[in-house]
Amino acid sequence: MASAPNAINNSANDLGNDLAIDLTDVHKTYGRKIRALQGVTLQVRAGEIFGLLGPNGAGKSTLVKIMMTIVRPDTAKGTVLNRGVGDPVALAKIGYLPEHHRFPTYLTGRQVVEFSGAMSKVDRPTRKKRASELLDRVGMGDWKDRPLSSYSKGMRQRVGLAAALVNDPQLVVLDEPTDGVDPVGRREIRDLLIGIRDEGRTVLLNSHLLSEIENVCSRVAILVQGRLVAQGTIDELTSSSRRYEIVVEGSAPTWCAESASVRKIPAGQMLSAGIQGESCRLVFLGLDALGAQPILDRLRSEQRTVIAAQTVRESLEDLFMRAVTDPTTGLIYRPGAAT
């Protein structure tokens, strides 16, 4: 069994008090064996789009469901919208779209949105007005009086988004909001999320689509086997993986292959050196262009031809893969919760 994942970075300490979600020490065990969440701490700033990532069974949905009172935690300290977890006043200000939602298909789009509003205690005139506005906003204006049974999956998703927004929420929790939506629709939903954020609302986005998260989220968290292994802005999380790559003709210099020599290079550490035909690639982790200059100088002094030299930053996918990989074994953690 792979060992428990270690935190890559946790840079949420400087967030101050302006937090929409501030959870600490969230534990949840299903039955007696399945430890879905093991002391998760999550902080989401007000007014940001926050991405929650993790492989299947990592505990993302459990965490969201605990916030929405669908799952009862073993322990959950902290606040959501400055109130205790499950506080009805806070729930009235949250819009939620679950992953596999099942709206009654005999209802029309308008009825779904209005019902959602009524359950969130929105008064009748307001919810009727907002239902029309929101259905127009998600591109369902022409379909609002037709039953859901005639909708495609993507259309139902749009109606679900409108239903999540009908109570004018401060916090919007979306679980796979673009599931089943075509590329054009995804773009529209992405724009909608940005619009929601620009209105001052907080969005917690749970999605498997890393590109989607990368495009819209200002901060992300990665959950693996019920533990939070990374949390911060994408820049923060990938900065530690920042590296400088130099491609030189011929084989790798011996001083690069010697760890003692590598350690002498300021602010850098050699990650790998691989032969590529007549040249080789030298990879220095955590090194920027300035820090690479002494290495380049030395290479030139040795009459080596530098073919390419560039700063390389990890993509979110790289970060994600690194987070879900056991550093000791190099194996990907097995899917599912810890047992």
Place this chain on the structure above:
Amino acid sequence: MQTVAIFVGAYRELSARKIFWLALAISLLVVGLFACLGINETGISFLGWTFESPMFSTNTTSPETFDKLLFVNLGVDWWLGVLSTLLALVTTCGIIPDLVAPGSIDLLLAKPITRTRLFLTKYCTGLLFAALQVFVFSTASFFVIGLRGGAWEWALFAAVPIVTFFYSLLFSMCAFIGVLTRSSVASLILTLLAWTIIFTINISESIVNSGRIANQMEATKIESELANTDDPVDEDKLEELTGDLEKTLANRPTWDRAHFWFFGVKTFLPKTTDTLKLLDRWLLDGASMPSRNEESERGPQQAFGPKRVKRGEFQRAVKADEQSHSIWWVLGTSLVFEGIVLGLATVIFVRRDY
């Protein structure tokens, strides 16, 4: 606001189901059948045809009474008490399993409403079907009886709370099984099974109780005859009476013991049959309807019953014993059962992770 929304949602859900409209249509059809049926001097009339009957004619029963008998015997006991209830169970058995279905429950639990309130409100919406059904039936019957017989019997509307309560007893079990199994089919089948078991126990208790009363009446009658025998030389009769008395008294502990156990079990179960019999008490009294037992007074002696006691006298004694259980005993013990079942279902619903 939330309660209204859930009820409106429930109405939309019901009205989206064909069986809802089918059941209402059949209800109106049954009332339409009442409207077509009538009595004249020679017997029962139906759309111009007359079926001769010595029992039912204007010579023996008034048209108004005939209408009321139809309502009680056919409409309430059979349509509302059995067939309509079956349709209602088929229609509503999915309410709780649909509520706890993944994707559906998430949307509701994320709202600012307590789980207990959500579950109990949903449970009440399940009763909406039965209540609507009985209301439509009673209203239509009210007008048919009123327009034909000239009697505007408001007491007919007593059927609405009584039948709805009767249905609530069954639906509480349906809800419990639904929340436990999350399956509509299991809810329906197991509820019907439970209903059958309860019905069987109720009927068995009724039969055993009749036997016990018959035994007591027989013994009393023999003792009375023995006390009043003026002819001491009629040895044969004396011997027969003494033998019968010994046999009757010997059987008494068996009847008493059997009744003790059946009544004990029945006490803890919902009184579905007795609840519907409340309609007899209230509707017959309230609407001045004749008792169904009046006819049987004149009929032949039953095979089952005391030999030396008149049938009418025996039936009155049985009925008096049945009615010795107060309305509050019938409703109260049933409510306790319903409360326990519903309480357990609520606890499971509230404590579960979805």
